[in-house]
Amino acid sequence: MPPSSVPGIAGLGLVGSALAARLAAAGHRVLGFDIDPARAALLEAARPGSARDSIASLAADCDCLLIAVFDDAQLRAVTSALAAARPRRTALVICITTALPATLVECGGACAAAGIAFVEAPISGSSAKIAAGEGRMFVGGSAADIERATPMLQAVTQHRKVIGALGQAAAAKLSTNLVLGLNRLALAEGMALAESLGIDRARYLDLLLDSAATSRAAQEKGPMMVVDHYEPPVATVAQHAKDVGLMLELGRQSGQKLPMSELHRDLLAQSMARGDTHLDNAAVIRTLRALRER
Secondary structure (H helix, E strand, O other), X not given: OOOOOOEEEEOOOHHHHHHHHHHHHOOOOOEEEOOOHXXXXXXXXXXXXXXXXXXXXXXXXXXXXXXXXXXXXXXXXXXXXXXXXXXXXXXXXXXXXXXXHHHXXXXXXXXXXXXXXXXXXXXXXXXXXXXOOOOEEEEXXXXXXXHHHHHHHHHHOOOEEEEEOOOHHHHHHHHHHHHHHHHHHXXXXXXXXXXHOOXXXXXXXXXXXXXXXXXXXXXXXXXXXXXXXXXXXXXXXXXXXXXXXXXXXXXXXXXXXXXXXXXXXXXXXXXXXXXXXXOEHHHHHHHHHHHHHO
């Protein structure tokens, strides 16, 4: 799939916008659609002629559709609209959305029935890392579909791991994000305790980074917690709350208890109730600190 091919992006939030920037840098003419007209307008302002007003219009103009919507319901809506679209140029879907494995199998089957190849490729990493080509991608699907998608996947990132059949990549990403989210929560709790004992946040982070307890979460989220500023977000509280919900559902399906993730879900719900929904997920420290003030 050479740079002359035209990718479309369904969903122009943090991840979708980062994908648009990444693919444009690789030489592609990128088209996009979002249910929020303001997001589509931002893409149009950056790349005149690139915004489309529906999935059907994207399907008529793009060879490959990358889906970067928020949740399972939106993913089903996009694939349904794509399968029904006429005329349709799109012959390949790359699903970036992290969804339940069963949803990915369902959507992949609907696309296959319409003659559209379907590959799942959720990405771990911030929107900035995705735009820079530094996201870590988990890939799932049939060998033939993955081979067909490889040039576009390669344009997004060189850091890819093929996991297995449809659904397995999402399972791998959610299991990985579980650890990442709990690392972030542990950092927030440790910093909140240190602060309650009179240790300055910046001093605490400096000590932590030079200890056996250091982590990538401390390196990337610690500075935001120190200055207590969470905008613009790299990944929002709402995004991680959605993922934690998916983790717990997978645990329910498999019979695996996830007690720490249950606590994490409750704390993220409190963060959203506080009004922190669209802040960076590092803002969970605000909820922990508020527990001390009660």
